[in-house]
Each structure stands twice: as structure tokens, then as C-alpha cells.
Amino acid sequence: MQKTEKKLKQTPLYHEHKKLNARFVDFGGWDMPVIFTSILDEHNTVRNNCGLFDASHMGEFIVSGKNSADFLNKLTTANIPGLKTGEAKYTLFLNENGGIIDDLIVYRRENDFFVVVNAANLEKDFSWLQKHKSEGVNLENISDKTSLIAFQGPNAEKILQPLLKEDLKKLNYFNFLKPSFNFISPQFAILARTGYTGEDGFEIFVSNDSAVQIWQKLLSLGAKACGLGARDSLRLEAAMSLHGHDITENTTPIEAGLSWTIYWDKDFIGKNVIKEQKEKGPARFLKAFILETGIPRENCDIILDSKIIGKVTSGTFSPTLKKGICLGYINQKLDTGKEVKIMVHNQPRAAKVVKKPFYKRHR
Amino acid sequence: MSNIPKDLRYTKTHEWAKKENGKIRVGITDHAQHEITDVVHVELPQVGKSVEKGASACVIESVKSAFDIYSPVSGKIAQVNDTVTNSPELVNSSPYEQGYLFVIEPSKPEEFEQLLSGEDYEQTVKNQ
Numbered sequence: 001m002q003k004t005e006k007k008l009k010q011t012p013l014y015h016e017h018k019k020l021n022a023r024f025v026d027f028g029g030w031d032m033p034v035i036f037t038s039i040l041d042e043h044n045t046v047r048n049n050c051g052l053f054d055a056s057h058m059g060e061f062i063v064s065g066k067n068s069a070d071f072l073n074k075l076t077t078a079n080i081p082g083l084k085t086g087e088a089k090y091t092l093f094l095n096e097n098g099g100i101i102d103d104l105i106v107y108r109r110e111n112d113f114f115v116v117v118n119a120a121n122l123e124k125d126f127s128w129l130q131k132h133k134s135e136g137v138n139l140e141n142i143s144d145k146t147s148l149i150a151f152q153g154p155n156a157e158k159i160l161q162p163l164l165k166e167d168l169k170k171l172n173y174f175n176f177l178k179p180s181f182n183f184i185s186p187q188f189a190i191l192a193r194t195g196y197t198g199e200d201g202f203e204i205f206v207s208n209d210s211a212v213q214i215w216q217k218l219l220s221l222g223a224k225a226c227g228l229g230a231r232d233s234l235r236l237e238a239a240m241s242l243h244g245h246d247i248t249e250n251t252t253p254i255e256a257g258l259s260w261t262i263y264w265d266k267d268f269i270g271k272n273v274i275k276e277q278k279e280k281g282p283a284r285f286l287k288a289f290i291l292e293t294g295i296p297r298e299n300c301d302i303i304l305d306s307k308i309i310g311k312v313t314s315g316t317f318s319p320t321l322k323k324g325i326c327l328g329y330i331n332q333k334l335d336t337g338k339e340v341k342i343m344v345h346n347q348p349r350a351a352k353v354v355k356k357p358f359y360k361r362h363r
Numbered sequence: 364m365s366n367i368p369k370d371l372r373y374t375k376t377h378e379w380a381k382k383e384n385g386k387i388r389v390g391i392t393d394h395a396q397h398e399i400t401d402v403v404h405v406e407l408p409q410v411g412k413s414v415e416k417g418a419s420a421c422v423i424e425s426v427k428s429a430f431d432i433y434s435p436v437s438g439k440i441a442q443v444n445d446t447v448t449n450s451p452e453l454v455n456s457s458p459y460e461q462g463y464l465f466v467i468e469p470s471k472p473e474e475f476e477q478l479l480s481g482e483d484y485e486q487t488v489k490n491q
Contacts, residue, residue: 034427035400039401040401040426233426233427316426316427
């Protein structure tokens with residue numbers, strides 16, 4: 001095995017993961033845990049109980065100033081002024097061609113906006129914001145001092161509640177609050193009912209020096225540490241896009257099936273291109289597929305009537321469905337149930353177009 | 364330390380081989396199954412297919428990745444272990460017994476003698 005000289009970044013929880021004998025992987029320059037015990041165990045634990053993820057590599061910005069709402073409204077696809085304090089929204093940064101620079105969540109706080117972006121795009125995103133910054137807008141990148149612990153699964157609320165003053169029953173999906181923990185007082189903290197697993201759960205943003213204590217507390221109360229491997233299979237079952245794979249600067253929200261994130265009654269960067277695309281219809285469509293046998297992987301060809309009609313962008317074995325599942329772009333509209341072939345290990349495998357997501361939790 | 368039975372022969376790519384009545388039974392080592400983690404799918408070769416020593420003969424998949432399994436010797440696939448198609452986890456729990464992959468009718472029987480001994484394989488694993 002070749003030794004790399006590259007110095008990988010470590011999150012404040014790195015030594016906790018070492019203690020648990022995690023396997024690590026280079027993820028966008030970060031030395032991140034990919035497996036603690038087993039992806040299958042970790043995946044199923046999140047579906048049936050609750051799992052704990054270190055997502056401290058993600059990027060966090062604070063956008064403040066009197067023009068911050070207008071500024072973010074221009075740079076994202078969401079209705080930013082319509083967000084109330086304590087509400088969060090999944091949205092996109094688009095370039096002038098309507099391509100997706102990144103997907104993100106904007107949290108409206110009383111006096112500013114908290115913005116969470118993908119680790120791999122952090123610097124690019126911040127430059128993009130700086131480039132378009134106008135008077136009355138302040139930008140702060142707090143990524144290096146902020147940790148993110150995602151606590152996901154049907155039992156997450158039950159375990160978290162006794163540690164908090166606030167009533168979690170009143171915290172709705174995509175809402176957040178400033179938590180008052182009974183065992184720690186972080187300098188900075190946001191508790192949001194958001195996640196990347198398709199399960200109920202929370203994302204806890206805290207100042208770095210509080211991360212280890214919160215991580216250890218939740219582990220001691222029965223949460224299981226989960227790695228990026230399970231995070232990927234969970235998000236794919238929930239058909240949530242992964243930037244750099246299912247969505248990129250060369251794909252638009254119309255093609256990616258993310259039209260629902262667009263608030264049309266405003267002006268924003270990229271609007272003209274995607275508006276036209278929406279009216280004319282896009283040339284490709286991000287669709288979900290289930291295979292009879294075999295596991296599709298990124299770049300596998302999608303075939304209809306012996307012709308290549310597209311490529312897989314994300315594929316995995318679904319621990320819940322026990323089948324191969326994938327997302328991929330195809331160059332034509334196909335109805336749910338339509339049979340196609342996907343090339344896996346140079347052999348055509350029977351696959352079916354299915355409705356997204358692959359997995360939906362019972363509410 | 365992983366389990367390396369001394370009565371088997373090995374490849375540097377972590378397959379094991381066992382001679383039985385002139386045929387060669389093949390699987391992956393305990394070390395390999397541990398590195399792959401949960402085996403969730405096995406793509407077995409077809410019976411009768413010709414295989415080359417050192418060429419991919421079969422694919423084992425975890426949730427995240429696919430791993431090529433290389434044939435330790437040249438020959439024809441004489442038999443495959445269909446049990447692992449429905450119970451791929453046997454490759455993890457019993458890599459040397461119930462989780463074997465296939466049996467080869469060797470075309471160059473001398474190739475078997477060139478495979479690593481248990482001691483040599485143990486050294487290979489240590490050096491990686």
C-alpha cells in the first residue's frame with residue numbers, strides 16, 4: 001500500500017473515533033470514519049433505533065447585516081424573506097447557467113442566517129458569496145470552530161429529551177432552536193430537526209470544545225456511532241442527492257427533480273435558464289431505479305432497447321430493501337414501473353424505474 | 364490476527380486454494396473478508412467458464428464497493444457455491460468452509476504448487 005504524504009484534516013471528534021477503532025477514509029481532505037462496526041449494523045440501527053454521526057467536516061457560515069435576507073434571496077432558490085425565525089430551508093446555489101454550485105440549508109435566526117454547506121464545496125461557496133456580497137451584508141465562515149453531530153433515528157428524541165430544557169415534541173421537522181443542555185453550556189449551539197438519513201432525528205451544531213462531551217454523552221445513553229458508509233446508504237435510500245455525484249455545476253434543479261426547492265416569484269441567479277428549461281422540458285431526468293439482482297455503481301450505463309440512455313450517478317446495496325438501488329440521469333421521460341437494463345460488471349441487469357424515495361419512514 | 368489455516372495455499376490477492384481429488388476449491392481468506400466487511404452480494408462465475416490464473420473470476424460486493432476475486436490457477440469452473448448467492452454473509456462467517464466460492468478443474472496443475480504456503484501468506488499480510 002502506498003503511503004500518502006497528504007496531511008488530512010481531523011475533526012474535534014477524531015480521537016473519539018480512534019478509540020472506537022473506526023476505519024477511516026479521505027473524504028474531501030478530511031480523515032473521516034467510514035465504518036465503526038459494520039455498515040449494515042449502523043444502517044439498521046439508524047432505521048430502528050438511533051445512530052450518531054460526526055459531520056463536523058461540513059461548512060457553516062453566518063450571513064448577517066440589514067441586507068442579508070435580500071442577498072441570500074438572490075443567491076438561493078428559496079423564499080428567504082418568507083422564512084420565520086427558527087425555520088430552516090433546504091435550497092440551492094445556482095450559477096448563471098442554472099447549474100447547481102451546491103445544496104445547502106439556510107437557518108433563519110433572530111438577527112442573522114446560519115448557512116450549512118457541503119465540506120467539499122466550502123471554499124468555493126464562500127468565494128461565491130463574497131463575490132456577490134453587497135453593502136449591508138456581513139459574511140463569516142465559522143466552519144473551523146463549529147462541529148456537527150447528527151443524531152438520527154426513531155429513538156433519537158427519547159434519548160435527547162432528558163438532556164434538554166426545551167420540549168422536543170414542539171420542535172417540528174426543519175425547525176431549530178438554541179438548546180439549553182443540562183450537562184454542558186456550549187458557547188455556540190443550534191439544535192435542528194434535520195438530517196440526511198430519511199429518519200427522524202436532529203443535527204447539533206456546537207462550538208468545537210463542546211463536541212466531545214456531547215458525543216460521549218449520547219453514546220453513553222445508547223446511541224451507536226455510525227460512519228460515512230452508512231450515511232451514504234441511508235441518504236440514498238431516502239433518495240437525497242449528493243453534490244458532486246447526483247447534482248453538479250452541470251446539472252440543473254429541473255433535471256435533478258429539485259423543482260420543489262424553487263420559489264419562482266422572485267429574481268435569483270440562474271433563474272432565466274431554468275425557467276426556460278422548465279417550460280420547454282429538460283433534456284435529461286434524474287430517476288430512481290431498483291435492480292432485480294446485482295449492485296449498480298456510479299457510471300454504470302442505463303440501457304433501453306439496446307441503446308444507452310443514461311448513467312448511474314449513485315448506487316448501492318439497500319440494506320432495507322436488500323436489493324441494488326441507484327439514481328441516474330436518463331435522456332427521456334420514463335414512467336414509474338418502466339423496465340430498463342443497467343450494466344453491472346459488463347452484464348445487463350433487469351431494473352425498474354421507481355418513485356423516489358426508495359425508503360420512507362412511517363410517521 | 365486473522366485465521367490462516369496451514370493446510371491451504373494462498374495468493375497475494377487474498378484467495379485461498381485447496382486441492383481435492385485433482386480439483387481446486389477456492390475462496391477468500393479471513394483477512395480478506397475482514398477487509399471487505401459485510402459481504403452483501405456475490406457474482407459467481409458460470410459453471411464451465413474458463414478462468415486464467417490471476418484474472419478476475421468472480422466479484423464480491425460490500426454495501427460500498429465491489430471487489431474482484433482472482434483465480435489462483437487456470438482451468439474451467441467445475442462447480443460454484445450457490446449457497447452464497449442467497450446467504451452472502453457466509454463469506455464473512457465461514458470463509459474457509461461454507462463460504463467458499465467455486466471449484467476449478469485445473470488445466471495447469473503445476474500452478475497450484477506455485478501458490479503461497481500459509482507461512483508465506485501470513486508474511487504477505489503482515490507486510491501490507
